[in-house]
Amino acid sequence: MNPNTKPSLSWSESIWFFDVDDTLINTAELTEVSSQSMVPVLEKSIGKEKAGQLREHFLQIFATMLAGHRLHHPAEWEKQPELKKEYNALVQKMESYQQHIQEEFGGIKKWSREIFVQLAADQIGIDLAPTVIDLAADAYWTTLAEKATLLEGVLELFQEILAHDRPVFLVTGSDAHLQRNDDGQFRYSPKYSEEFKLKRIHPLREKGVHFHGVSIGDPVDKPHREFFEKALKMAARELGKTIDPKNVIMVGDSFASDLQVPKEELGFGLVVLFEKGRTKIETIDERQVITGNLAGLTQFFY
Secondary structure, eight states: OOGGGOOOBOGGGOEEEEOOBTTTBOTGGGHHHHHHTTHHHHHHHHOHHHHHHHHHHHHHHHHHHHHHHTOOSGGGGGGOHHHHHHHHHHHHHHHHHOHHHHHHHSSOOTTOHHHHHHHHHHHTTOOOOHHHHHHHHHHHHHHHHHHOOBOTTHHHHHHHHHHTTOOEEEEEOOOOOEEEOTTSOEEEOHHHHHHHHHHHHGGGGGGTOOOSEEEEOSSSOTTSHHHHHHHHHHHHHHHTSOOOGGGEEEEESOIIIIIHHHHHTSOOSEEEEEOTTOOSOEEEETTEEEESOGGGGGGGBO
């Protein structure tokens, strides 16, 4: 580690922004068990065999989307042509189901589990009723919320932040709860989607994750600049003061989605990439580190 590039920030001025899924809690890891909870719902409509096949396709769709989400820079796509092909094909299919959403909101919702269920059904040639899609996605999210646990170092870091009486804000993407219309297109209500995410987030307080407020990507989601500007405005309202971005720390599991805009466009003081399983902290420069244990971040504060 080059001591000249080691981050150094003041506890007394720090303001903390955290992504939630796969940064604070083990969302991706729970996809296997959460998707299993969809099977009894699906069985009632399409039978046991088809329900199992749909779940397997659902898991593959999730794995492809997650792999793309975690690529650090656009150039990395060129090193994985098969992933790029699969990812782009999924996004293209999502776009075909979200034409109304694109027209009204300027983009699609890539992480909708309802869309994942729909695409998985398409892949096995099954036509699901909208109510079945809703119930399957609800079963998935209910199980995930019940079984979610904090990732390594989260509780220790939050205890340290609390000891220094510093504000914490959860700055998280939309769960993108969508509902299918009779014409086959999906519709999106930002309020409806946001309410579902809030229900999933607030129980984190019981696990020791204290926070002053929550900013959710409905309707504008990351990595758009407006998503992060919305979070800054929310934090300023909550704290009753103007926020200097250089005092803000952003922690997330994807550089492209969570960290690139805060670092390169908004001038955040520190961005932290969380990579589960990483054993050592890597310092990229004085404003970016990579870690697999959030408790280790305290070394960069005085």
